[in-house]
Amino acid sequence: MKTEPDTFSIDDLKGLGQEQWDGVRNFQARNNMQKMKKGDLVLIHHSGKDPAIVGLAKVAKEAYPDFTAFDKNSRYYDPKSTPDKTVWYMVDVEFVEKLNRPLPLKEIKTITELKDMVLLKAPRLSVQPVAKNEFEFIQKLAG
DNA sequence: GCCAACGTTGGC
DNA sequence: GCCAACGTTGGC
DSSP states (O other): OEEOTTTSOHHHHHHHSEEEOOOOOOHHHHHHHHTOOTTOEEEEEEOSSSOEEEEEEEEEEEEEEOGGGGOTTSTTOOTTOOSSSOOOEEEEEEEEEEEEEEEEHHHHTTOGGGTTOHHHHOTTOSSOOOOHHHHHHHHHHHO
C-alpha cells in the first residue's frame, strides 16, 4: 500500500497503532483491498520525496464501506457512493514494524528478483498485489 | 461506445 | 517544477 508521508506516514501509523485506510478512490485499488484477508501482511511504501518501502503492517479488519465518501465535508466525498449503494471500501491496517533498512525505489529497480513488481509497472496504483517471492525477498533484505 | 480534454499522481 | 502515464469525464 502506498502513502504520501506528508499525508500519512509509517510513523503516523506507528503512533496510532491502527488506522482506517480511507480515501481510496480507484476501482483497481478498491478491488485489491476487497481481496485482503485479516492478518495479511502489507508492505507500506512512501511515495513522493525519497520513495521507498519503509515498513510492514497487517490487515486488522477486512473491507467495509468507506464512510468518508458519504461525508460532504470530507476531502474524499463522492456522491456516487451512498450508504445504500456503497462504491468505496476501506480496510483497517495495523502497524507491525518499520524496516531496519528502508528499501528505496531506486534500489528496487536494480534488483533482478524484484523487476516484475507491480510497483514498477503501475506506479500510480495505490493498493497493489505483491508476489510471495517478492515479499519474502524484501523481508530478508530489509527486515 | 468512442475519443479528446482534463486532472491527478508520482518519479525525477 | 516538469513531464509522462493513466483514470475519469463529457460531448458527440
